[in-house]
Amino acid sequence: MEEKVMDPSSDEVYCSSCGNIIKKEAEICPHCGVRQIQNESQKAYGSDLRIYELQKLAEKDKTIAIILSILITPLGYIYVGKWGLAIINFLTFNYLLFGIVIVPIHTYSMISNARKDLDAMGADY
Ligand SMILES: [Zn+2]
Numbered sequence: 001m002e003e004k005v006m007d008p009s010s011d012e013v014y015c016s017s018c019g020n021i022i023k024k025e026a027e028i029c030p031h032c033g034v035r036q037i038q039n040e041s042q043k044a045y046g047s048d049l050r051i052y053e054l055q056k057l058a059e060k061d062k063t064i065a066i067i068l069s070i071l072i073t074p075l076g077y078i079y080v081g082k083w084g085l086a087i088i089n090f091l092t093f094n095y096l097l098f099g100i101v102i103v104p105i106h107t108y109s110m111i112s113n114a115r116k117d118l119d120a121m122g123a124d125y
Pocket residue numbers: 015016017018019020029030031032033034
């Protein structure tokens with residue numbers, strides 16, 4: 001009876017999905033067909049996600065952001081997708097105090113920075 005060796009050698013790893021032993025360099029497991037989670041692809045995925053978030057921000061209209069931020073400061077944050085900041089802003093009543101000065105500048109610069117970052121990465125928006 002053939003004995004199965006279940007220890008991966010130096011150039012083998014366990015599949016992140018089905019647990020079969022596969023080659024370290026294998027991108028896709030030949031047993032289950034699942035793409036392996038590797039540091040490199042994780043990094044690439046992370047930057048893709050970041051670009052996507054920046055693009056969402058960059059395509060916002062600065063003028064609308066400023067107007068919303070002045071009228072109702074939490075709305076300015078919601079417009080640029082910063083729900084957390086919007087809630088904090090609302091709960092702290094910051095919008096009644098300095099929010100009207102700070103938030104338009106903040107939302108405006110978030111959009112500007114997103115566009116700058118995308119330019120630096122050579123990505124479109
Ligand atoms: Zn597998």
